[in-house]
Amino acid sequence: MNQDPLLAGLAALAADPPQGLLDRIAARWVRVPGPIGELAVAFTDQGVAYVHEGDGFAEAFRKRFGRPLLPGARPPAGLLPALRTGRPSGLRLDLRGMSDFQREVLEAARTIPRGEVRPYAWIAERVGRPRAVRAVGTALARNPVPLLIPCHRVTRSDGVVGEYVFGPAAKERLLLAEGADLERVRELAGRRVFYLASDTTGVVCFPTCHNARRITPRHRHGFRSVAQARAAGYRPCRTCEPARAGLTG
DNA sequence: TGTTTGGCGTCGC
DNA sequence: GGCGACGCCAAAC
Incomplete structure (x- = not known):
């Protein structure tokens, strides 16, 4: 229970094949295709720790983490789907430090x-x-x-x-x-509209919120701030949660 | 529209 | 440990 972790680590080193310990210290890395070109990805037993463009990866990793880096056999589970779909898909991340x-x-x-x-x-x-x-x-x-x-x-x-x-x-x-829909966002921003509300639901959203996208044009109202939408009787969407306070733009 | 000032977690000295 | 400068910004001139 209260054993010195260092001693425990040394004991483990003596008893186990060094592989386990090595993986706790070092990171593995692989090259994978990404949505904007080839990526280099480093990962530990905790999860993915670093994503970088293909060029200059090792250098950047060393500079940033200063820990050993070993070639990995295959990408960690869930990495490729996560990159393909843009969704977490059960991928673990190593955000220590x-x-x-x-x-x-x-x-x-x-x-x-x-x-x-x-x-x-x-x-x-x-x-x-x-x-x-x-x-x-x-x-x-x-x-x-x-x-x-x-x-x-x-x-x-x-x-x-x-x-x-x-x-x-x-x-x-x-x-x-x-x-x-960046085009739409820009068009709205040009008119100083940063929030969209529906007079059928009484809810105000960020323009790209999936709830906002479904508002029928004739029920749609644009607002410059949440405060103004509130004043007009709308409440913030519970999905996209536009600010309860400031956020005017 | 553009510029200035406010604000704040980090990092390097 | 402090201090000043620096940024994927934002609201106020």
Whole structure:
């Protein structure tokens, strides 16, 4: 129970074939096809730890994690489906070594469905730091597992897609491939509309929320802020949860 | 429309 | 341990 973990580790090293221990220290890696070109993916016994573009992977991994890297025989279970579908599909992630803030930001981003987008400020509010919008940006910029945690689905409040690890163009391509209606988002943003409401349900949503997409045109009303929608008698959608407070755009 | 200022978790010194 | 600068931003001039 209260045995020194170091001693336990040494004992295990002495008793077991070194493979198990090695896998606890080192990471394995494989090359796999991704939606925007070849990817290199590192994983441990805990799950996928790092996703990087094919070029310069080993260098980047070493710089960031500073732990041994070994070739892997095959991709971890669930990786390929997750990359293909853009859904978690039971894939385990190894997010050890991240701060609480970053982990919470990543978890929040992970809940954004395929084909939809949410603003940075939405994440900030969800993790209980409504004014840490920019810090959310930096946390997402350091997302060790892009694509698997879909930080590309986090976009700016003004309707612009914003920055991305693989570049804004890749972000846009990914979102379009997922079926996000960026054209529509931009058209609405041009009219300063950042929320859509239905006068049959009395609910207000983010424009890409699957509930918002089904609003019949003549029952659809656009709003610039949740506050204005509220004032008009609408309540926030329970699925996409547009801000309870600020978030005007 | 564009620019400025606010705000905050990280990282490097 | 502190301090200042830096970013996938956002609201206010």
